[in-house]
Amino acid sequence: xxxxxxxxxxxxxxxxxxxxxxxxxxxxxxxxxxxxxxxxxxxxxxxxxxxxxxxxxxxxxxxxxxxxxxxxxxxxxxxxxxxxxxxxxxxxxxxxxxxxxxxxxxxxxxxxxxxxxxxxxxxxxxxxxxxxxxxxxxxxxxxxxxxxxxxxxxxxxxxxxxxxxxxxxxxxxxxxxxxxxxxxxxxxxxxxxxxxxxxxxxxxxxxxxxxxxxxxxxxxxxxxxxxxxxxxxxxxxxxxxxxxxxxxxxxxxxxxxxxxxxxxxxxxxxxxxxxxxxxxxxxxxxxxxxxxxxxxxxxxxxxxxxxxxxxxxxxxxxxxxxxxxxxxxxxxxxxxx
DNA sequence: AAACCGTGGTG
DNA sequence: TCACCAAGGTT
Numbered sequence: 001x002x003x004x005x006x007x008x009x010x011x012x013x014x015x016x017x018x019x020x021x022x023x024x025x026x027x028x029x030x031x032x033x034x035x036x037x038x039x040x041x042x043x044x045x046x047x048x049x050x051x052x053x054x055x056x057x058x059x060x061x062x063x064x065x066x067x068x069x070x071x072x073x074x075x076x077x078x079x080x081x082x083x084x085x086x087x088x089x090x091x092x093x094x095x096x097x098x099x100x101x102x103x104x105x106x107x108x109x110x111x112x113x114x115x116x117x118x119x120x121x122x123x124x125x126x127x128x129x130x131x132x133x134x135x136x137x138x139x140x141x142x143x144x145x146x147x148x149x150x151x152x153x154x155x156x157x158x159x160x161x162x163x164x165x166x167x168x169x170x171x172x173x174x175x176x177x178x179x180x181x182x183x184x185x186x187x188x189x190x191x192x193x194x195x196x197x198x199x200x201x202x203x204x205x206x207x208x209x210x211x212x213x214x215x216x217x218x219x220x221x222x223x224x225x226x227x228x229x230x231x232x233x234x235x236x237x238x239x240x241x242x243x244x245x246x247x248x249x250x251x252x253x254x255x256x257x258x259x260x261x262x263x264x265x266x267x268x269x270x271x272x273x274x275x276x277x278x279x280x281x282x283x284x285x286x287x288x289x290x291x292x293x294x295x296x297x298x299x300x301x302x303x304x305x306x307x308x309x310x311x312x313x314x315x316x317x318x319x320x321x322x323x324x325x326x327x328x329x330x331x332x333x334x335x336x337x
Numbered sequence: 338a339a340a341c342c343g344t345g346g347t348g
Numbered sequence: 349t350c351a352c353c354a355a356g357g358t359t
Contacts (some may be wrong), residue, residue: 035353038356039354134356135354137345248342286343
């Protein structure tokens with residue numbers, strides 16, 4: 001794997017050059033948190049903006065919460081941004097501004113679970129750590145033809161990964177496994193002809209590559225309904241900040257009712273007004289889909305409670321994707337009113 | 338420990 | 349269109 005990696009490794013912004021020194025732990029940590037359940041392509045522009053704006057963990061620790069949350073808008077899983085701030089402040093306050101260099105100490109920081117702690121320890125500090133992400137799970141499940149389905153197979157996959165992790169260059173080994181999983185040993189139609197492990201792969205020997213890793217069937221997503229409110233006054237629109245936890249927690253947002261099976265309609269409107277329908281759509285979250293309708297109105301003045309934001313600068317408000325789309329829809333339709 | 342938590346790409 | 353999936357963590 002290491003020989004394959006030396007030839008085929010992807011060039012990524014958060015990677016140091018071949019056989020160079022270990023990369024900056026802050027940059028490794030930032031990239032690893034962004035990459036949690038998120039594709040490389042989606043992360044790249046966010047990573048560049050964050051590193052430019054907050055080049056050190058001290059800078060991140062000193063940042064305003066609202067600025068970090070707004071910069072994270074669109075990337076999803078917003079608890080990561082809340083933990084990012086908390087982690088930076090913990091490193092600044094409790095570790096003299098330097099990330100700890102052991103897996104155990106890293107694991108105790110906010111937002112660092114088993115995967116991220118191992119990845120930072122191995123990649124940024126050269127420690128031997130067993131790094132298991134979804135790519136590694138897939139590669140190892142195929143290599144050993146693991147019959148137990150996910151997620152119950154996690155302990156077994158972790159143990160098997162341990163048996164093939166080298167003492168030296170554990171970080172490169174982990175990145176090699178992840179590169180292999182994302183470019184060769186893909187979920188569908190894996191390119192086994194190009195794989196350095198194909199001769200050793202039990203799933204390949206059984207011509208059953210795509211049958212691994214085995215997984216338990218997922219539950220289907222319920223559909224919820226809700227109304228999103230666009231209230232304009234004096235070329236400003238009413239925003240508020242969502243509760244610190246839960247769905248889209250801590251993010252700036254358009255007012256909306258609770259999302260339940262039924263739409264509560266105008267009952268949750270932020271003000272009494274002549275609400276007009278502007279359209280709607282479906283937005284799919286992790287465990288439910290939302291059928292939303294957008295309604296708009298002009299208010300007599302900026303009387304309602306909240307943050308009145310200039311309409312022509314709405315793109316700078318840092319709205320999560322759902323509300324960014326609702327806002328775009330509202331702006332295109334409000335001129336009809 | 339099962340549930341919760343976003344979004345965009347892919348076939 | 350739609351199901352699946354991604355460099356997972358927290359409660």
